[in-house]
Amino acid sequence: MKKRHFTVAAVLALAACFTFTSCIGSFSLTNKVLGWNNQIGSKFVNELVFIGFWILPVYEVTALADLLVINSIEFWSGSNPVAQGTKVIDTDSGRYLVKCDGKGYDVVNETTGENVRLDFDVNEQTWSVCVDGQEYPFMTFVDDSHVKMITPEGDFRIVELSEQGVLAYQAVATAGAMARR
DSSP, X not given: OOHHHHHHHHHHHHHHHHHHHOOOOOOHHHHHXXXXXXXXXXXXXXXXXXXXXXXXXXXXXXXXXXXXXXXXXXXXXXXXXXXXXXXXXXXXXXXXXXXXXXXXXXXXXXXXXXXXXEEEETTTTEEEEEETTEEEEEEEEEETTEEEEEOTTSOEEEEESSHHHHHHHHHHHHHHHHHHO
């Protein structure tokens, strides 16, 4: 799905949620991903992962899952299945399993079999997202002060783990995202 169509769908879904449920919700799944990001390294690594997760629409997917499924369950049942650590989520549109195995995260739609995986390869020192059996690395640790990050064009760029390096990468990511619109 093109990014523009995805954005339009997300805006329409957001409007529907506000209209039908009158509840914003706690966005527990999105907050767990953000919380995990805050724990993986220095502030520079955290910022690079944050930007990388916007390029590979991890945050968009978790926010949409929260918006359409998890927050609705929270509104109607009074409890949030992700916040409680519940692994299985049943909805009218499918059954989802959110699982953390200590090395990464799996979000599986058990009805359709679609799977999204966030994984860290210790040997390669690489974080990747896996969708439909296709793995997309987005960050590799090069040394203590550099990482290789994915760009919106799909190639990789060495980024220094400093304020200047992160700002330079952010400029590349933003320019690439704007060019795709």
